[in-house]
Amino acid sequence: xxxxxVGGAGYHGSLLRAFVRHLGTPGAHLGPRGPDWLGLLRFLIxxxxxxxxxxxxxxxxxxxxSAFLDPPxxxxxxxSEAPPSEPFSVAGRILSFVAGAGVTLPLPVAEAMxxxxxxxxxxxxxxxxxxxxGVRAG
Numbered sequence: 001x002x003x004x005x006v007g008g009a010g011y012h013g014s015l016l017r018a019f020v021r022h023l024g025t026p027g028a029h030l031g032p033r034g035p036d037w038l039g040l041l042r043f044l045i046x047x048x049x050x051x052x053x054x055x056x057x058x059x060x061x062x063x064x065x066s067a068f069l070d071p072p073x074x075x076x077x078x079x080s081e082a083p084p085s086e087p088f089s090v091a092g093r094i095l096s097f098v099a100g101a102g103v104t105l106p107l108p109v110a111e112a113m114x115x116x117x118x119x120x121x122x123x124x125x126x127x128x129x130x131x132x133x134g135v136r137a138g
Contacts (some may be wrong), residue, residue, distance in 0.1 A: 004098050006046040012053065014135065015043075042104045046094055048077045053107070053133050060105055067097050107133050 005015055019034070047054035047068055058065030072087055117125035 001040055002042050002045045002098060002101060004046055004094065006048065006094065007050045008047070008049045011052070012045060012051070017130075019043075042101070044098055044101050044104070046097065050078070052116060062099070064097070068094050116128055 005012055007015075045051070045053055045057065054064075054068060058069040073093070076083065076087060076090070112130050114128045114130055115125050115126065
């Protein structure tokens with residue numbers, strides 16, 4: 001099942017948190033087959049604006065880079081105002097990418113535990129799990 005996620009880095013972070021919280025938790029909504037079905041989902045990231053995961057994907061897949069990291073795409077989604085006319089077919093690029101995405105690149109999803117504590121020593125600290133996509137920077 002291909003899931004095209006079109007948005008900025010913040011949107012993709014929210015989607016990742018929801019996925020990990022609701023679908024990636026062992027025993028949650030997994031049914032009788034267990035977590036095997038998770039391997040059937042393929043998230044296709046379509047960046048709108050600057051996106052570190054998209055930059056990484058562009059270095060690994062030239063077709064992805066030419067579709068979503070070329071200057072016209074970047075310029076269209078980094079403008080403060082909408083252009084008077086669409087310089088190219090945004091929907092056409094996305095549909096072409098989804099149709100041709102037969103092979104996907106595996107990106108590991110992990111969680112980091114953050115411990116928050118108040119300035120006062122008698123206050124309890126809290127822990128929060130933050131999911132992230134494991135890509136190597138630089």
